[in-house]
Amino acid sequence: MGRKEMVAMLLAGGEGKRLGVLTKDLAKPAVYFGGKYRIIDFTLSNCAHSGIDTVGVLTQYQPLELNRYLGIGTPWGLDRRDGGMAILPPFVKQKGGVWYKGTANAIYQNMGFIERYDPEYVLIISGDHIYKMDYDLMLQHHKRSRADVTIAGIQVDWKEASRFGVMHVDDEDRITAFEEKPKNPTSNIASMGVYIFTWKALQKYLIYDEGNRNSTHDFGKDLIPAMMRDGLRLHSYPFKGYWKDVGTIESLWEANMDLLDDSSPLNLHDPSWRIYSVSPNRPAQFVSETAELSSSIVTEGCMLQGKIDSSVLFYGVTAERGSIIKESVVMPNVVIGAGAQIYRAIIGEGAVIQAGVVIGDPDDDAITVVAVEQYVTSDHDLLEVEQP
Amino acid sequence: MKHNVLGVINLIHESDELEALTQGRCLATVPFGARYRLIDFVLSSMVGSGISKVAVFAHTKYRSLMDHLGSGKHWDLQHRQSGLFILPPATDNIQEISRGDLYHFYQHRDYFNRSNLDYVVITRSHMVCNIDFEKVLAFHVEKGADITVVCKQHDEELAGKARKVKMDEDGRITAIQDHYGRMLSDVSSMEMYIMRKDLLMELVETSLAQGQDHLVRHAIFSRLDALNVYAYMYEGYLGVVNTLASYYANNKRLLDPDVWRQLFYQPGPIFTKGKDEPPARYCEGSSVTNSLIANGCRIEGTVINSVIFRGVHVERGAVVKDSIVMQNGHIGSGSSIQYGILDKDVVIESNRDIRGAESLPFLAAKRKVI
Numbered sequence: 078m079g080r081k082e083m084v085a086m087l088l089a090g091g092e093g094k095r096l097g098v099l100t101k102d103l104a105k106p107a108v109y110f111g112g113k114y115r116i117i118d119f120t121l122s123n124c125a126h127s128g129i130d131t132v133g134v135l136t137q138y139q140p141l142e143l144n145r146y147l148g149i150g151t152p153w154g155l156d157r158r159d160g161g162m163a164i165l166p167p168f169v170k171q172k173g174g175v176w177y178k179g180t181a182n183a184i185y186q187n188m189g190f191i192e193r194y195d196p197e198y199v200l201i202i203s204g205d206h207i208y209k210m211d212y213d214l215m216l217q218h219h220k221r222s223r224a225d226v227t228i229a230g231i232q233v234d235w236k237e238a239s240r241f242g243v244m245h246v247d248d249e250d251r252i253t254a255f256e257e258k259p260k261n262p263t264s265n266i267a268s269m270g271v272y273i274f275t276w277k278a279l280q281k282y283l284i285y286d287e288g289n290r291n292s293t294h295d296f297g298k299d300l301i302p303a304m305m306r307d308g309l310r311l312h313s314y315p316f317k318g319y320w321k322d323v324g325t326i327e328s329l330w331e332a333n334m335d336l337l338d339d340s341s342p343l344n345l346h347d348p349s350w351r352i353y354s355v356s357p358n359r360p361a362q363f364v365s366e367t368a369e370l371s372s373s374i375v376t377e378g379c380m381l382q383g384k385i386d387s388s389v390l391f392y393g394v395t396a397e398r399g400s401i402i403k404e405s406v407v408m409p410n411v412v413i414g415a416g417a418q419i420y421r422a423i424i425g426e427g428a429v430i431q432a433g434v435v436i437g438d439p440d441d442d443a444i445t446v447v448a449v450e451q452y453v454t455s456d457h458d459l460l461e462v463e464q465p
Numbered sequence: 466m467k468h469n470v471l472g473v474i475n476l477i478h479e480s481d482e483l484e485a486l487t488q489g490r491c492l493a494t495v496p497f498g499a500r501y502r503l504i505d506f507v508l509s510s511m512v513g514s515g516i517s518k519v520a521v522f523a524h525t526k527y528r529s530l531m532d533h534l535g536s537g538k539h540w541d542l543q544h545r546q547s548g549l550f551i552l553p554p555a556t557d558n559i560q561e562i563s564r565g566d567l568y569h570f571y572q573h574r575d576y577f578n579r580s581n582l583d584y585v586v587i588t589r590s591h592m593v594c595n596i597d598f599e600k601v602l603a604f605h606v607e608k609g610a611d612i613t614v615v616c617k618q619h620d621e622e623l624a625g626k627a628r629k630v631k632m633d634e635d636g637r638i639t640a641i642q643d644h645y646g647r648m649l650s651d652v653s654s655m656e657m658y659i660m661r662k663d664l665l666m667e668l669v670e671t672s673l674a675q676g677q678d679h680l681v682r683h684a685i686f687s688r689l690d691a692l693n694v695y696a697y698m699y700e701g702y703l704g705v706v707n708t709l710a711s712y713y714a715n716n717k718r719l720l721d722p723d724v725w726r727q728l729f730y731q732p733g734p735i736f737t738k739g740k741d742e743p744p745a746r747y748c749e750g751s752s753v754t755n756s757l758i759a760n761g762c763r764i765e766g767t768v769i770n771s772v773i774f775r776g777v778h779v780e781r782g783a784v785v786k787d788s789i790v791m792q793n794g795h796i797g798s799g800s801s802i803q804y805g806i807l808d809k810d811v812v813i814e815s816n817r818d819i820r821g822a823e824s825l826p827f828l829a830a831k832r833k834v835i
Contacts, residue, residue, distance in 0.1 A: 112744030113760070151538075152741075345743035346763065356739035360729035361499030361759040361773075363722060368754065370747040377500070377760050380722060389744075 079159050081131045081194040083216060083273070085124050086187070088180055089117060089204040090137030095325045098448035099425060104136065106204030107143040108329070109408045109426065111336055111345065111352075112389050113376045115146060116323060117204035118354045121153040126350055127212035129200065131160035133190050135183045137167060137176060152353045165190060179294030185283040191276065199279055201272040201296065207332050208269070208320040209343065209350055215273055215314045222250065224312040225278040226304060229271035231316045240322075241267035242297040244313050252311040257297045266313060268297065269320055278309060319343040330423055330444050333389045333406045337372050357392040357409070367398050383413065397432070403439065408449075425449035470584040470602060471577070471662060472511040472519035474504060475680070477566040479524070479589055480626070480644065482708040485830040486808060490529040492707065493521075493590035496791045496809065498719055498728075499757040499772050502533055503706060504590040505737045506728075507657075512540045513733030514598035516586065517547035520576050522569055525562075527553060539738050550576060565678030570669050577662055585665050587680070589656040591625070593704035593715060597732045598659070601697045605659050610695040612664070612685060614638060615657035617703045624714040625705030627653035628681075630696055638694045641686055655699060658685070702728045713806060713826045716772045716789050720755050742775045750781065766796065780815075787823070805829065 093105025100108060106117035124132055132155055136143055149155075150162030165187050167176050177183035184191075184201065191199060198219065200212055210229070219227040230244050243264045245254040256262070282300055286292050292299040304311060319342040323329045335341050345352060359378025364370065368381040375381070378393040383400030393410040396402060401418045411424045414432030421437045422445040430436065430447070431454045437445040447453055474493070481492040493504035504521070511519055519542060523530055530551065536542075537549030554562045555572040570577075577585070584605075586598055596615065605613040616630050629650040631640040642648045658680075668684040677683035685694065702724055704715035718724055729735055742761025747753065751764045758764065761776035766783035773779075774791045780798040788805040796802065797815035804821035808831040813819065817835055821827030829835060 152739075339748065346746075346761070351741045352743070353741050356741070358734060358736055358739070360725060360735070361757040362745065363720075363725050364753045364756050364758055364768075365722065366755045370751065370753055372749045373747050374744040375747065375758075376744040380725070385747075 079194075081160060081196045083129060083198040083200055083212075084191055084194050084196045085129050085132045085200040085202060085212075086184055086191070087117070087120055087124075087132055087134045087202050087204055088183060089134050089143060090140075090177055090183065091203070091205055092138040093205070093324060096329065097326065098446055099326075099329075099423070100139070101448065102139055102142070103449075104139045104143045104204075105324070107146055108323075109391055110207060110323065110329070111333060112374045112391055113357065114352055114354045116207065117143070117147075118153075118352050119207050119209065120202050120204055121150075121155070122350075122352045123202075123208075123210050123212060125153045125155070125353060127210075129212060130155065130157050131194055131196075132162050133165045133187060134162060134204075135165045135177065135187065137183070140164075140166060146355060148355075152355050154353070160194065163190060179292075179299070180296045181283060181286050181292075181300045182294035184279075185287050185294070188280065188283065196276050199274045199276050201270075201274065203270050205324060206270065206320060206322055207343065208316075208318065209347075209352075210271070210316060210318070210320075212271075212273075215271070215316075218250075218314045219273045219275075219312070222312045223310065224251075225275050225309040226301070227273045227312045227314050228252065228255075228301070229269040229316045230266040230313040231269055231320050232265055233267045235262070235265050238262035238265045238267060242301070243267055246313045250313045250315065252305070252313050255301055255305055255311070257302070266315075269316060270297075271314075271316075272296065273314075278304070326423065326444055326446060330406060330421075334387070334404065336374060336389060337387055359392050368396075391426075405437075421445065422447060425451060428453065469582050470514075470516050470586055470598065470659075471580050471582045472516040473585055473587045474507060474511075474519065474521045474590055475566055475587055476527075476530075476590055477522050477524045477569050479591060480707055481591075482626075483712055484709050485828055486709070486712065486806070487526070489526065489831065491524065491526045491590075494529040494533050495706070495712070496774060497593065497706065497712075497716065499759040499774050500740075501735060501737045503593065504530070504533070505735055506593045506595065507588045507590060508534075508540055509733070509735040510594065510596045511586070511588075511598060512542065512736070514596075516598060517542065517544075518550075518580065518582065519548075520550040520552055520573070522566070522573070523551055523553040524569075527551070533738055535738070540736050552576065565683075566680045567669050567672050567678040567684060570665075570680070571673055574666065574669070577666055580662070583661055584659060585662045587658045587665075591705065591707045592655045592657070593702075593706055593728070594655065594699065595701055595728055595731060595733070595735060596657075596699055601657075601659055604697045605695070608636070608695045609693065611692040612658055612660045612694045613697050614641075614685075614694060615655040615659075615699050616652050616696040617655055617699050618652050619703070620651065623653060623703075623705050623711070625707045625711030627705050628656070630654050632696045636695050636698075638689060638696050640689070641681070643682070652696065652698075653705070655703065656681070701731065709806075709826070709828065710824070713789065717770070717787070719757055719772060720770060725757075740775055748781075751779075766798070774809075783813075788826075802827075808833070811835070 089106040091105040093100035155162035242257045321332045362379040365382045369384040375390040376392040383396035391409040397415040399416040405422045408426040418435045424447045427450040542549040626644045629648045745762040748765040753768045759775040765781040766779040769786045777794045782799045783796040784801040786803040792809045795812045799816040802819040805827040
């Protein structure tokens with residue numbers, strides 16, 4: 078087995094509780110995003126473009142759909158003879174097995190995988206975020222600063238800062254303080270959940286953390302603070318660009334709407350940084366004589382006869398005559414019946430909205446969610462989420 | 466059927482009158498239907514019918530063919546028990562290259578002999594259809610035919626050129642004509658033949674021994690009396706694409722939701738090489754009616770009755786009407802084009818006015834800047 082300079086460990090076991098019905102049978106990284114992608118495509122494509130060819134994907138919650146989607150990693154160029162993609166679910170050992178108890182514990186349980194490649198560095202990422210990032214630049218930064226850990230940081234709105242782990246840094250990007258989800262944040266540099274560890278340091282702390290009975294075995298809550306306490310070199314890598322945690326219905330909807338902005342820094346059309354995904358292989362979209370499209374992105378396989386404004390349509394969507402879709406995210410193979418109206422909604426994969434049904438309210442900010450394969454004959458029984 | 470039919474897509478001397486569209490590529494890889502190449506239709510049909518070994522008898526200008534087909538993985542043909550074989554002419558004598566297809570079949574006889582499959586289906590690449598060959602084989606066996614020819618009955622004249630076929634009441638073929646024949650018949654051959662592999666090898670060897678080297682004209686035409694040659698009538702959508710006029714007309718025929726649903730989904734999906742293009746973007750102020758739009762497009766202007774391939778950019782104020790714009794085309798702001806066929810990477814600068822006629826579309830060759 079060849080040595081690898083850096084191995085990536087991608088945390089993809091998240092349940093995504095706050096996405097409600099969208100993650101009932103689906104791990105959060107497998108949730109659809111942006112017309113033809115799933116959330117995890119962004120981190121996997123980042124790996125591909127950063128020259129990382131060994132990726133362990135840690136799965137736990139509802140892995141069926143995710144595993145089927147990832148396959149052997151072909152769409153992301155990770156079907157390699159040496160390295161490549163490995164799916165790493167929790168497993169039974171001689172003394173019994175346990176579920177992954179936290180992010181750090183998940184890596185601890187797979188130290189054997191990492192050791193096979195004898196890497197110098199380990200990249201820890203998660204499949205919950207939408208961003209384009211060259212991890213190789215971050216690695217150069219890590220090497221230059223001779224850090225034990227480098228944490229990618231992004232400046233966020235002050236009012237958002239309490240949702241993240243925040244960092245104080247000095248002039249040389251060295252982290253002087255780290256707080257996980259502080260009530261009153263004193264810095265607005267948020268951790269993006271992207272870490273590069275020098276493997277020897279990580280290994281030591283994973284073992285140490287595992288033996289600590291008071292630990293919740295989480296990178297942000299336990300491991301990083303422990304390293305801070307012990308005076309290790311923790312650096313921040315300042316990231317500029319689009320980054321979004323799509324953990325809630327609102328943020329998922331917002332991030333989709335962000336794509337409609339022509340000047341969005343998350344340019345999906347950049348030929349040098351394609352986002353790879355499993356191709357649905359559908360015919361080109363049919364825009365009929367009765368269709369009206371404006372400020373929207375639409376994927377192949379759609380049959381459009383209605384009016385579509387400021388929306389994201391995934392593959393295979395049928396919008397029949399007289400239907401209106403506005404400010405909505407419509408996931409694959411949804412059928413919107415004739416004359417149906419959809420305002421500010423997320424429609425789950427395979428749902429059918431019967432003719433004439435109205436979902437959402439054009440004058441209301443609330444986001445309505447229709448579950449996967451739900452058959453909607455009236456606007457009852459739908460989940461509504463108030464805008465914050 | 467699953468393991469008993471060998472596929473052959475025969476590109477040798479495939480007649481093509483597509484002018485600049487086939488200047489640098491073979492007919493099989495002419496882009497069609499907003500994201501496909503012509504060969505995708507018959508190749509996907511074979512795969513959908515359970516055929517897992519397919520040979521493509523390449524002839525000339527096959528760089529784009531090799532590039533498009535690759536290992537065959539997009540058609541699920543790269544497995545241990547399946548395979549795609551691209552077989553270019555196997556001769557070092559330049560004059561031999563122009564000999565008929567039977568000569569090339571003979572040169573590649575190992576492909577046939579090594580296989581333990583009993584049947585072979587031989588097709589061309591320019592028949593745009595979606596066909597279940599399992600049904601053709603069942604018909605072939607039921608009729609006790611030596612050769613079964615897939616045919617299509619059509620009320621209107623076909624846009625492309627095809628051989629006319631006549632048959633008796635039982636469906637046995639009594640006459641086949643060349644492409645330019647004037648025989649009165651509303652049945653045309655789709656140039657797809659099923660027969661036992663050993664019969665094919667016998668026809669190859671006996672014909673060549675008699676100095677004949679054309680599969681259809683020599684091996685089949687001249688033996689209509691001796692062999693039981695039956696016509697299987699295909700019911701689905703058919704587009705014969707071998708002239709520029711038929712290329713244009715058949716692309717335009719896709720602008721019908723029923724044709725779209727049938728050709729691309731029934732009985733199975735049509736596969737092509739994936740491109741990882743993002744979804745198409747319709748900007749504010751764009752207007753699109755009755756058109757096919759592929760992924761990766763950016764539409765700021767107006768598109769009417771057109772077929773737009775992947776990655777095309779229609780700028781603000783541009784109007785594309787009754788046209789076919791292939792991959793990565795660029796229509797500058799304020800320009801308008803009607804009845805045009807733009808090959809890949811054509812750039813139309815701002816404020817140009819380009820007009821062809823429905824019967825004679827304006828054709829821009831690959832990478833042309835106007």
